[in-house]
Amino acid sequence: MIDRFNKLAQFLIGQNKKKLIFNNNFFTDDEKKFFLINNSIPDFFIEDSETKKITDIQDKFYNEIKFPNYDDLDDFSSLIDKANKSIFAKFLDEQIKFGSKILEVGCGTGQLSNFLSRYNRKLFGIDLSESSLAMAENFRIKSDIDNVYFMKMNLFNLLFNDNFFDYIISIGCLHHTQDPKKAFFSIEKKLKEGGYIVLGLYHKYGRIYTKIRKMIFSVFGEKVFFLDKYLRNKNISYQKRLTWYKDQYKSPHEISYTIKEVLEWFEEKNLKITKILPIENLDINSKLFDDYSKNCNNLGMKEIMLALNVSHASEGGLFTIIAKK
Amino acid sequence: MRYFKRLLKKIFKYIQPVGRFIGRFLSPLSLLLVYFFIVIPTGIFLKLLNKDALNIKISKKKNTYWISRKEEPNFEEQF
Amino acid sequence: MKKDINIIGISCYYHDSAAALIQNGTVLSAIQEERLSRIKHDSSFPINSIKEILRINKLNLSDIDHIVFYEKPFIKFERLMDTYVSFAPRGIRSYLKSMPLWISEKLFQKKNMINQLNSIEKIKNIEKKIKFSEHHFSHAASAFYPSPFKEALILTIDGVGEKVTTSVAIGRGSDIKITKEIHFPHSLGLLYSSFTHFLGFKVNDGEYKVMGLAPYGKSLYKDLIYKKLIDLKEDGSFRLRMNYFEFATDLKMIGKKFENLFGSNIRKSNEKINQFHMDIAASIQDVLEEIILKLIMNLKKNYPKLNNLCLAGGVALNCVANGKIHKSKIFENVWIQPASGDAGGSIGAGLAYWYKNYSKDYEDDKKKNYFDPRLGTEYSNEKIENVLKKFNAKYRYLKDSELIRETAHLLSEKKVIGWFQDKMEFGPRALGSRSIIADPRDQFMQKKINMKIKYREGFRPFAPIVLEDYVKKFFDIETISPYMLLVGQVKGCEEQKGNLDKFIGFEKLKNIKSLIPAVTHVNYSARIQTVSQSQNKKIYSLIQEFHKITKIPILVNTSFNIKDEPIVESPENAFKCFMGSGLDYMVCGNFLLKKNEQYND
Structure with a gap:
């Protein structure tokens, strides 16, 4: 464990721009900051006064629910099985370069980070929820993965050098923050020139269904759970469905966007879009990172069509933009 | 001429889904007709004649289920 | 000089498609399509394989005299129709699902093949070059001609070809005569696959798991x-009681x-395997072995003069069944085609x-003692x-001798190594060209390779590769087994x-007591591969x-791949698999x- 944390310290940098040092049971930036380790999860959380209010709420909320949870996935093999069922995870794994450094913002229980850990990549999974991180760490240890690091960190105060990561992945996280745009700029700074960002957010129209269901659920409760595709699926354990229910319908704070709005952020930072999902479909030959997307213009109609796509909406109305710096 | 082509293409583009839509119902329908009017009656007919085309039945009397074969395979035909 | 006769054999459109080049009666190359397309059990027309075997042998498609398809599509269609008629109205769902496919594609297989071949090179009258063998005749030929025997009894058993599921033939010199058959739906392959399905594994893929579980x-x-x-009749011939099976009428087996x-x-694929499943696997394996032995025993009675079996x-x-056949000594010599599945067709x-058309060129004494599957x-x-x-x-870069020395040392230090050499083997087993190798002395090696390196079920057994000269010292088999087909x-x-x-x-697995626990199964058996210097020089010296x-x-020898992926073919596949697996x-x-x-800066 000590070796591991020593190694981790080399990748980290304090707010004073000095390298962190690991000192037997805490990390320090050699001046006044100390970061402790709780249940083998290092806690690098530093408050950000502007966004503190929501951060505190989310910290509390997600500490109680562990999302997405491992459930019956008990080894790496079943993780591969699961990932192969969602083409997106499979494609990420196949197309992210070997040996690259990856930051996952809002890693939750760490399934994606653990899954992407092959090919000598280095992964850094950050989240607020200590209980989720503990689960991530537990799976990591059980599967003998040593190139993934899970830690608690505030995405508004990242302790990494600028221009550090080859890939930054954040799916379904930023829309739960107080200021998603600020969050985006905060993580984007850490991306290398030529690196890629994978950003998944709730879609303004796609989310409407969920919002309607949310209203119905708040009146009728569990009796009408069959309205949600996920909640009526008896093959998924009750515990897991409950987690989904809480994440989707009970979250204390969420903001949704149109793709067009979010593309403006990318433009502001001069990022080149390579893929917009699910506006563009994935097939065997799809390249997530290599071609530039031709779908950045005239989005209006496409976005409305997307909202009409029931299967997309039933997945929670998430869209993903991939871009190159 | 070019405009004409483009027009045709446009029309085709809109007709195609319609055609596919019809096709989606028509082909199973015709297959079903074949099934009900040919496959099932033939099956019943064979049963009446007590014919067992696939040799499904278990037989106590037979002492072997081997089917002996004389003819040599040919390579020219698909049958 | 006489002109070479080049023939391409093709199997496809069901599962495991492949292409092979036969020049003057000798197999020069053969490749399974999945290895090139990287789609496991790829069944599409083996266009990549054909291009590759032409490239390797510096031939053009126009140099090929005949293109032989391994089975007869129309007979298959006839069997399908017979089935629907016999079982009507039980098979309506399967009928509605498979008929459109047959009408749109499969009935016009010849045309499809011509189109595909034309995409490689346009050749006049190519349709005259296309021939059709019979499924079980293809199997029989693949078992007899490459075998070292001049005369043998040939037994082929599989799921189903066109109609035939089991056939007996006599091979003499250049001639094979089929004598008797058992027809669909009565099939040992489908019986076994029904249990594969019942145990929650994929049909045509999980049969090894059933065998490993038994x-x-x-x-x-x-x-x-x-x-x-x-x-089951006294002579070993059999019929299935079809009211228990659904494969004839439905899209599922049972x-x-x-x-x-x-x-x-039916076990769900993520459901835990328990003792009941193990007992079921043991039972069907037992039944299969008994029936096959009974079949063979009676064949020996019918043909007492024949000493060889293919x-x-x-x-x-x-x-496992093959091991029992050998051990029973009913036939003195047994040879099994290493690519026994449909790819080998x-x-x-x-x-x-x-052999049918050029047998006048056949010379008895040219028969080879060893069929090299590295094709x-x-x-x-x-x-x-x-x-x-x-x-x-x-x-x-290491010179041969250094390479061998250093690799052997790493192995003895319990390192697990991906081993990529020579030409790729044809058939489902890796035999030392595209292999993962390891130290068999380690109690935990079996679990480690399964779970941490190949990411698959922990119970799957591994095979030993042993120097031919020492096989009798470590295992109780009397013969060599260069294709890993005997237990x-x-x-x-x-x-x-x-x-x-x-x-x-x-x-049970954790408590095996053996000198070589990593390759010892829980019944103290092993799936043996023997190797001699002439068969594979590099792995022999290693x-x-x-x-x-x-x-x-x-050494432990298992295929160079991870769960659900085809075995690696090229250095590129190998490097990717090396990086994506737990190999050291x-x-x-x-x-x-x-x-x-790698990538560690």
């Missing part, structure tokens, strides 16, 4: 299977009635056509290095045999070196790569 269980359901599922018979539902067809890949189809592409060190450079890999007992464990009875299920260090002339090292040609050193 030793954990007891054959408690044997009598029930004989009583309810199959009618249904409610089968489940009720055993009082359990086997092919998917069921011949059941190496490509070899058989090509050979069958050549794929070979990659030079130069090519390998280019690929490694492209990936920015860290590697070291024999591990010697020196006789008194241990009962010791695992007290452990339940997979607990094991020799390992022997010097450890006194054990044996890779040896690719004369290059040694260490996992920890």
